[in-house]
Amino acid sequence: MIVAEQKPFQEIYESVREHQNLLILGCGTCVTVCMAGGEREVGILANQIRLAAKEENRKMEVLEHTITRQCDEEFFDSTVSSSIREADAVLSLGCGVGVQHIVELFDEVPIHPGLNTQFFGANLQQGLWGERCAGCGECVLDTYEGICPVARCSKSMMNGPCGGSSNGMCEVDPENTPCAWQLIIDRMTKLNKLDKLMENQPPKNWSRDRHGGPRRTQREDMTL
Amino acid sequence: MEPNIIAFCCHYCAFTAADLAGTMRQQYPANIHIVRLPCTGKVDINMLLRAFVDEADGVMVAGCEVGSCHFLEGNIRAKKRVEYAKRKLEEVGINPEKLEMFHIAASEGPLFAQTARDFTDKIRRMIQQESQIEQGSEGQKKKEQIAEPVDNRKEENDRSTGAM
Incomplete structure (x- = not known):
C-alpha cells in the first residue's frame, strides 16, 4: 500500500487558516491502514484546527468527511461532491494521487494537501511500516x-x-x-x-x- | 468561575474510587464531570481533543494502577494515547498539562478526592496565569495605540520645522 505521514500541524494550519469553511476529506484505503489520513485522523486534525482557531478567536467551520478512495471517481457521490463545492477549501488527507485527482474533478475549489506521501510499503508491526517497492x-x-x-x-x-x-x-x-x-x-x-x-x-x-x-x-x- | 473539568474514569478502579470517596464523605470539587468508561483502554485521542473543543478547561484520565488493569494492558495503552494527545494539544498552543493521566485503585477513595482537588487547583492557577498574560498583552497594545498619535504629532512638527 501507499504509506504516508501527516505534515507538521503548523504547516497545515498556515495553509488553511484563512478559510472560514473548510472541508477535511479523508481517504478510506491505504492512508487509513497506515493511520495517516483515515476517518480517525480526519477527526483528530479537525479538532486540532478547531482548537487552534479558537485560540486566536478566528471563526472557522470545519467539516469532516471520509470516502472509500480519493483516487477513484466512482466514490465521489453527490453528497461529498456538493460538500466539496460548498467549501471554501478542501484539506485532503489522501496521498498525492488523491489530492491531484480531486483537483482534476473539482477545478474550481482550492485543495490543500495534509500528508507527505512516502513509499509503497508493508506493515511490519502495529504502528510501523517499511518500504518494499x-x-x-x-x-x-x-x-x-x-x-x-x-x-x-x-x-x-x-x-x-x-x-x-x-x-x-x-x-x-x-x-x-x-x-x-x-x-x-x-x-x-x-x-x-x-x-x-x-x-x-x-x-x-x-x-x-x-x-x-x-x-x-x-x-x-x-x-x- | 470554577474550571470545567472532564474526568474519564475506568469502571473497575477510578470510577469505583470516586463512588467510594462519596460514601466516605470525602469532598471534591463539584465542577468535575465524570465519564465512566469500561476501561481507560477505551480512551481515544479524539475523545480527549473533543472535550477541549467543547469548552473543557482540563481533562483527567483515571485508570487502574500499572499491572492491575482488568483488561491487562488498557491503562498502559491509555497512557500512550494521553501522551500523544498532549503533543497534539501543544501543537495548537494549549498547555499540555491541562491533560493528565492518573492511576487510582478502586479502594483509594481519598486519593481520588485529593487528586480531583489538586488537579482543579492546578487548572485554576493556569487559567489565572493565562488571563494575566492576556491582560498584560492587551494593556501593552493599548499603551502602544495611545503612544502612536504622540509620535505622529512629533513627526509632523519635525517636518514643519524642517528638522530631520
Whole structure:
C-alpha cells in the first residue's frame, strides 16, 4: 500500500487558516491502514484546527468527511461532491494521487494537501511500516528471490553489496535498516541457489521507472 | 468561575474510587464531570481533543494502577494515547498539562478526592496565569495605540520645522 505521514500541524494550519469553511476529506484505503489520513485522523486534525482557531478567536467551520478512495471517481457521490463545492477549501488527507485527482474533478475549489506521501510499503508491526517497492516499472524480484535491491538497498546495487554492509546492517541507517544484499545472500543460501548470483546482471532499463516521464497503464479490453 | 473539568474514569478502579470517596464523605470539587468508561483502554485521542473543543478547561484520565488493569494492558495503552494527545494539544498552543493521566485503585477513595482537588487547583492557577498574560498583552497594545498619535504629532512638527 501507499504509506504516508501527516505534515507538521503548523504547516497545515498556515495553509488553511484563512478559510472560514473548510472541508477535511479523508481517504478510506491505504492512508487509513497506515493511520495517516483515515476517518480517525480526519477527526483528530479537525479538532486540532478547531482548537487552534479558537485560540486566536478566528471563526472557522470545519467539516469532516471520509470516502472509500480519493483516487477513484466512482466514490465521489453527490453528497461529498456538493460538500466539496460548498467549501471554501478542501484539506485532503489522501496521498498525492488523491489530492491531484480531486483537483482534476473539482477545478474550481482550492485543495490543500495534509500528508507527505512516502513509499509503497508493508506493515511490519502495529504502528510501523517499511518500504518494499519502488514502483520501478520492471520487476526484478524473480532474479533476487523475492528481495528487491531497488527498493531495499540504499544504493539500489544490482550486482552484490557495497562496502557499507556491517553485521548485516546498512551503513546509511545501521540501527534500523538491514542490508538488502545480506538478506538476498541469506535467502539464496537457504534456498541453495547461491550460484545464481554468479550471473552478472546487465544495467536495468530505467526508462520504465520515473526516468521515462509520467507513466500510464491501459487495459484495452476494459476501456469503454 | 470554577474550571470545567472532564474526568474519564475506568469502571473497575477510578470510577469505583470516586463512588467510594462519596460514601466516605470525602469532598471534591463539584465542577468535575465524570465519564465512566469500561476501561481507560477505551480512551481515544479524539475523545480527549473533543472535550477541549467543547469548552473543557482540563481533562483527567483515571485508570487502574500499572499491572492491575482488568483488561491487562488498557491503562498502559491509555497512557500512550494521553501522551500523544498532549503533543497534539501543544501543537495548537494549549498547555499540555491541562491533560493528565492518573492511576487510582478502586479502594483509594481519598486519593481520588485529593487528586480531583489538586488537579482543579492546578487548572485554576493556569487559567489565572493565562488571563494575566492576556491582560498584560492587551494593556501593552493599548499603551502602544495611545503612544502612536504622540509620535505622529512629533513627526509632523519635525517636518514643519524642517528638522530631520
